[in-house]
Amino acid sequence: MHTDARKLPNQSVITGDICIVGAxxxxxSIALDxxxxxxxxxxxxxxxxxxxxxxxxxxxxxxSGQKYFPLxxxxxxxxxxxxxxxxxxxxxxxxxxxxxxxxxxxxxxPISKKDLDPYYAKAQETLQLGPYKYDxxxxxxxxxxxxxxxxxxxxxxxxxxxxxxxxxxKEYKNPIVKSGQIHLYTYANAIDLRLDSTKxxxxxIEVANHSGKRHIVKAKxxxxxxxxxxxxxxxxxxxxxxxxGIGNQNDLVGRYFQEHLEVASxxxxxxxxxxxxxxxxxxxxxxxxxELAITxxxxxxxxxxxxxxxxxxLRIAKHAKPRMExxxxxxxxxxxxxxxxxxxxxxxxxKKETGxxxxxxxxxxxxxxxxxxxxRVTLGTEKDSLGVxxxxxxxxxxxxxxxxxxxxYQILGQQAGLSEIGRIRLNDFLRDExxxxxxxxxxxxxxxxxxxxxxxxxxKGVVDANCKVHGISNLFIAGAACFPTSGAPNPxxxxxxxxxxxxxxVKGLV
Amino acid sequence: MVYSALGIxxxxxxxxxxxxxxxxxxxxxxxxxxxxxxxxxxxxxxIGSHYLELNPGESSETELISLLPEADATTGDGIIQxxxxxxxxxxxxxxxxxxDGWVLSRTEARQCALxxxxxxx
Numbered sequence: 001m002h003t004d005a006r007k008l009p010n011q012s013v014i015t016g017d018i019c020i021v022g023a024x025x026x027x028x029s030i031a032l033d034x035x036x037x038x039x040x041x042x043x044x045x046x047x048x049x050x051x052x053x054x055x056x057x058x059x060x061x062x063x064s065g066q067k068y069f070p071l072x073x074x075x076x077x078x079x080x081x082x083x084x085x086x087x088x089x090x091x092x093x094x095x096x097x098x099x100x101x102x103x104x105x106x107x108x109x110p111i112s113k114k115d116l117d118p119y120y121a122k123a124q125e126t127l128q129l130g131p132y133k134y135d136x137x138x139x140x141x142x143x144x145x146x147x148x149x150x151x152x153x154x155x156x157x158x159x160x161x162x163x164x165x166x167x168x169x170k171e172y173k174n175p176i177v178k179s180g181q182i183h184l185y186t187y188a189n190a191i192d193l194r195l196d197s198t199k200x201x202x203x204x205i206e207v208a209n210h211s212g213k214r215h216i217v218k219a220k221x222x223x224x225x226x227x228x229x230x231x232x233x234x235x236x237x238x239x240x241x242x243x244x245g246i247g248n249q250n251d252l253v254g255r256y257f258q259e260h261l262e263v264a265s266x267x268x269x270x271x272x273x274x275x276x277x278x279x280x281x282x283x284x285x286x287x288x289x290x291e292l293a294i295t296x297x298x299x300x301x302x303x304x305x306x307x308x309x310x311x312x313x314l315r316i317a318k319h320a321k322p323r324m325e326x327x328x329x330x331x332x333x334x335x336x337x338x339x340x341x342x343x344x345x346x347x348x349x350x351k352k353e354t355g356x357x358x359x360x361x362x363x364x365x366x367x368x369x370x371x372x373x374x375x376r377v378t379l380g381t382e383k384d385s386l387g388v389x390x391x392x393x394x395x396x397x398x399x400x401x402x403x404x405x406x407x408x409y410q411i412l413g414q415q416a417g418l419s420e421i422g423r424i425r426l427n428d429f430l431r432d433e434x435x436x437x438x439x440x441x442x443x444x445x446x447x448x449x450x451x452x453x454x455x456x457x458x459x460k461g462v463v464d465a466n467c468k469v470h471g472i473s474n475l476f477i478a479g480a481a482c483f484p485t486s487g488a489p490n491p492x493x494x495x496x497x498x499x500x501x502x503x504x505x506v507k508g509l510v
Numbered sequence: 511m512v513y514s515a516l517g518i519x520x521x522x523x524x525x526x527x528x529x530x531x532x533x534x535x536x537x538x539x540x541x542x543x544x545x546x547x548x549x550x551x552x553x554x555x556x557i558g559s560h561y562l563e564l565n566p567g568e569s570s571e572t573e574l575i576s577l578l579p580e581a582d583a584t585t586g587d588g589i590i591q592x593x594x595x596x597x598x599x600x601x602x603x604x605x606x607x608x609x610d611g612w613v614l615s616r617t618e619a620r621q622c623a624l625x626x627x628x629x630x631x
């Protein structure tokens with residue numbers, strides 16, 4: 001079922017067994033999981049089925065610290081969320097990502113990868129991927145001429161990726177609208193979460209839209225699934241009954257904001273051609289490809305973060321501007337257009353490059369960010385058009401982040417040398433070992449993580465191992481905000497798996 | 511047999527170069543053979559200059575030659591093979607140095623330094 005909340009009588013009361021706030025990858029995955037249940041599921045989406053700039057504007061906010069994308073254009077605010085224009089890159093986190101690493105402050109999840117494995121397998125289906133197989137050996141049998149670089153397996157491994165072309169807005173609109181169990185309300189922006197007198201139970205959520213309508217949603221359980229920054233903003237802004245915000249009794253909500261550092265970091269020059277199909281991919285065609293990753297043993301030895309390096313032809317990459325430069329328009333459509341226009345131009349210029357550079361690659365880092373309490377989302381003083389304080393983001397990186405990126409290429413440089421496949425050249429920003437800063441050209445992946453981190457200890461995390469907000473009996477957070485650490489891969493596969501695990505948990509409660 | 515992408519072997523080396531060491535050295539000792547396939551002579555020269563700045567104790571050809579693997583092979587193939595083994599050994603043991611961003615083996619960095627000294631003469 002579908003209702004446009006702008007068309008409801010003002011002050012309508014909507015009821016359900018569970019209420020999912022947000023219809024992006026997390027929210028839709030959970031909703032689909034209840035499709036054949038006997039329960040009434042309310043699915044709230046702030047926008048409609050298409051881009052609406054007035055709705056998108058609700059995401060606007062200020063940024064400080066490390067240069068960042070405009071918050072307004074960093075995520076998409078309509079049914080399907082940011083899957084509306086994502087690249088579809090999927091890979092699970094590694095075993096190590098879930099463990100406590102003594103060299104990574106605040107690392108460790110209260111669950112292991114084994115806990116998530118069944119849900120990863122299920123998430124593969126939701127994301128319309130292939131089998132839950134991410135080992136090189138499997139894909140070597142499936143795909144021709146992968147031919148990996150001959151690096152020492154104890155040091156470097158090939159981390160496999162699969163690629164989704166599923167845009168949730170298109171794929172899942174009809175099943176949800178036609179569902180008898182799911183009632184989707186578009187133009188229903190959550191603006192306030194309300195507690196009972198004990199302040200331990202959410203009773204209702206107020207929603208609003210630009211038609212001046214306000215409604216109340218009542219449910220037994222509430223799942224916030226509107227993206228890391230918006231989930232955080234809602235907890236902090238719902239401060240009428242709890243001045244510090246809901247779930248924020250230990251001043252943790254909004255802290256530990258993490259992104260993936262995606263930055264051109266080095267070059268790999270080969271003396272002769274090395275034919276391989278392993279390290280490149282084409283949207284809509286490639287089933288699986290790999291990035292170069294550092295083994296757990298080597299990470300432990302060097303006390304570094306977990307990351308990978310992808311390869312792009314240097315003759316093209318040298319002409320591409322950093323995304324942090326091309327994606328600076330507040331309108332996500334224009335930013336996207338700028339970015340693709342630059343890529344097309346780079347490809348055109350790259351074709352003119354000849355000589356040794358034709359055998360060279362740019363190495364692009366994709367690495368987790370060390371959890372940092374000072375990297376955080378807070379509320380601004382300005383309010384949006386629905387009266388909710390805007391989010392401010394202070395993105396702050398640490399020396400461990402810089403050290404880890406540099407170390408990764410020192411290790412790859414050593415491996416390239418001893419395997420005699422080529423030589424690696426670090427980019428300028430990595431050459432001074434005493435420089436812990438990142439240049440403005442450092443990209444994020446538009447991946448927002450960590451601000452309602454998971455921990456069994458309420459003093460160390462906002463949600464517990466089941467993604468329930470500590471101290472609140474019926475409020476859950478779905479999505480990457482729950483990640484205590486961010487791993488190297490893009491977050492969608494993991495956040496979908498975690499959301500499906502949460503969904504299973506809530507089924508046991510209703 | 512082409513040993514070099516740089517054409518170093520065709521460079522007329524000064525007579526003093528051969529007189530530096532009584533045992534004599536093949537001109538390919540100063541040839542960073544692998545690097546010559548991915549960069550030009552100017553880049554090798556610059557790497558060599560920076561290596562000399564970072565390692566003032568190795569600023570003479572005599573010193574550098576003494577630190578390179580003994581290259582008494584009479585054929586170019588033998589010399590290249592020997593130096594190549596030493597370079598791989600450097601990478602394996604972690605005896606690398608970062609110059610102008612390049613992660614280089616100590617041996618090939620010294621070869622660049624020798625090239626640079628020779629190039630300036």
